[in-house]
Amino acid sequence: MLISPDGKVMTAAHVVHAMDEITVEFLGGETVKARVVASEPAADLSLLQLERVPTGAKSSPLANSDPVQVGDPVIIVGAPYGLSYSLSDGLISARWKPNTVYKTMPLAEFFQTTATINTGNSGGPMFAMNGEVIGIVSHNISKSGGSEGLGFVVTINTAKKLLLEKRSFWSGLEGQLLTDQQADLLNLPPGSTGFMVKTVARGSPAEAMGLRGATMIANLGGDQVPLGGDIILAVEGLKAEAANLTKIRDLLASKPAGSPFKVTVLRAGKVLDVTGKVQ
Incomplete structure (x- = not known):
């Protein structure tokens, strides 16, 4: 959905977040290349920037959704x-x-x-x-x-x-948070949970850090889970769990561009640290 005359597009994160190449199709079939400029998988949201805006394309007006009520x-x-x-x-x-x-x-x-x-x-x-x-x-x-x-x-x-209002960034990672039961089945360190990496987009900050995506999808406790890739245990010492996602987001957003940050991962049974830079 085009939201601005300069080519900003909103969409769902799971559609584009870990894609190597993105094109947006407009009414009439014209396609335009785009790139992710901000993404929040924990809300399934991504913001794209088009290379150009087709002639005649109109942006959609954004409402205040707070007054919307059940039954509307x-x-x-x-x-x-x-x-x-x-x-x-x-x-x-x-x-x-x-x-x-x-x-x-x-x-x-x-x-x-x-x-x-x-x-x-x-x-x-x-x-x-x-x-x-x-x-x-x-x-x-x-x-x-x-x-x-x-x-x-x-x-x-x-x-x-x-x-739009908060500073956001794109990691290029797709995956899922592990449940406590899944963490136990995968023999994570005691008291740990984590984020299982499924896909790492080409040219993304996650690829630059050396993070690895899954090699297979397996049934684990009745759920389809990506296996064979890194499991992120912590970011800057904060556990990779649902309760900390906002804290991790705000912490990284508070750092100046180019600042280093540490990610702790479980890889092939070993816990190790990798370093990235804030975009």
């Missing part, structure tokens, strides 16, 4: 299963504070909606009936693999706060 009608536009510019409508069915409904995205405030959300909708806008954007589509919860009325959308105020 909404519209979602996306590309479910590749069917571009498809529209669905529905209602706001619930509102969830950060770190309540979806523990792997503890920084996101979510709208729950009855509007249909399927594969391909992620990263698209949710509009109020006045045409203003009130959220960025994240995901749906489904047992069948289709839409079952449990669609979740990150509020636009969350997006503005994390991507």
Whole structure:
């Protein structure tokens, strides 16, 4: 979703965060290359910068999402299963504070909606009936693999706060936080949990640090977990757990560009430190 005349685009982090190359398609089929300039996987949000803005492209107005209430009608536009510019409508069915409904995205405030959300909708806008954007589509919860009325959308105020108002950065990492049970099964050090690295984007700060992505996806305790890569245990001494994600984010944001920081990882059974630089 284009949000500014100078080519800023908001989308879902899981769509672009660890991609080596990104292109954005506009109405009419024109494509433009883009790069990630800010990202917050803990809220499933990323901000892109286009190489150029196509002639005639218009940015979407961003609303104040705080007044939105349960029962308000909404519209979602996306590309479910590749069917571009498809529209669905529905209602706001619930509102969830950060770190309540979806523990792997503890920084996101979510709208729950009855509007249909399927594969391909992620990263698209949710509009109020006045045409203003009130959220960025994240995901749906489904047992069948289709839409079952449990669609979740990150509020636009969350997006503005994390991507526009606060200093943000892009690591180029994709992965997931381990549960306590998974940490035990993987023989992490006592009292430790961590962030399992799945993918490291080419040319990213994470690649420059030498972090390693997974080599396989395995079933661990009934969940699909990336294995074979690094497990991040701590950043600057702060444990890599949901309760510390905001602290880690704020700590790195407080450091001047170019400042070093330390990441502690578990690699092939050994605990070691790697060093990166704040972008």
